[in-house]
Amino acid sequence: MKVNAINLRPGNAFLQDGKLLVVIKNEINQPGKGASVAQVEARDARTGTKVSLRYRTQEAVESADLYETDFTFLYDDGEKLHFMNGETYDQIEVEYGVLGDQVPFLQENMTVQIKTYEGSPISATLPQKITLEIIEADPVVKGQTQSSSYKPAKLSNGVSTLVPPHIETGTRVVVNTADGSYVERAKD
Numbered sequence: 001m002k003v004n005a006i007n008l009r010p011g012n013a014f015l016q017d018g019k020l021l022v023v024i025k026n027e028i029n030q031p032g033k034g035a036s037v038a039q040v041e042a043r044d045a046r047t048g049t050k051v052s053l054r055y056r057t058q059e060a061v062e063s064a065d066l067y068e069t070d071f072t073f074l075y076d077d078g079e080k081l082h083f084m085n086g087e088t089y090d091q092i093e094v095e096y097g098v099l100g101d102q103v104p105f106l107q108e109n110m111t112v113q114i115k116t117y118e119g120s121p122i123s124a125t126l127p128q129k130i131t132l133e134i135i136e137a138d139p140v141v142k143g144q145t146q147s148s149s150y151k152p153a154k155l156s157n158g159v160s161t162l163v164p165p166h167i168e169t170g171t172r173v174v175v176n177t178a179d180g181s182y183v184e185r186a187k188d
Contacts, residue, residue, distance in 0.1 A: 003063045005038040005055030013045065013064040013115075013122060016053070020045040020064055020117055028057070045122045048097045066115040066122060073110045081106065083114065094121045102126050104157045105177040126177045131186045132156045134171045137163065155180070 003014065005026075012023045021042035030036045038055045055061070071083035071092065080093040081103070094114065096103055098121050105126055106112075113125040136154035150162035155173075159180045167173060172186035 001063045002060040004057065005040065005059050005061055006036070006057040008038070008040055008061070011115075011123060013066050013117060014042075014061040015064050016061060020122070021051065021053075022123055024050070045117065045120070048095075064117055066117050068113055068115050070111050071114050073106050073108060073112055075108070076106070083112065086111075092116075092121060094124065098122065099124050099126075102177055104159050105130055105175075105180075128177060129174050129183055130177055131172055131174050131188070134163065134167060134169055134173060137167060137169050137171075140165050140168075150182070 003012075006028060008014065008023045008026045010023050010025060014021055014023070022045050023040060023042050025041040027039045028036055029039055036057045038057055038059075040053045040055065041050065042053065043050050069085060072086055074082040074084055074091070076082070080095060081099065082091060082093055084091045092114070098114075099106070102124075107130065110127065110130075114121050115123045133156040134153050135156050138151045138153070149165060151165055152160055153163045153167060154160050155175065161175060161180050161182050163173065163182045167182075167185065172188060174183040174186055175181060176183055
């Protein structure tokens, strides 16, 4: 099925020159003179290499059908990540590059949405927020206002983030899996 290049969104997949490409970013450039151009940054799903492509907004690309399935994270063997389909009990191996910067946020038995193309994993989506413990935090500095300043802290998965001054070592917090940012103190 053909799709206009201007309508491509991050996460969409399309075929070009025999390659399966997944859109990372799509910007529409409108010069003062001439037609608008779609500047598409995409990742080759098989090799992981990034490419930058330009399309006139009227140009169409061949859309690829991806299948989205919920998988449960089992374990990391040091080379690949292992997941299981909860309905069929089929297991799949996923390369680290498919999850990118979100790998540290994986937890055992976490449900992850994995998109596949012809049986191969192409992209994965973790839950938006998870709860982790602060294992290291700077002490509170007297005179710091609570609303305007944050201090560095280290999460139990090894990722550093910024937290409000009242958060101490041992506190459980909710963080955003997309960028590791602090959301709130855990309510448990």
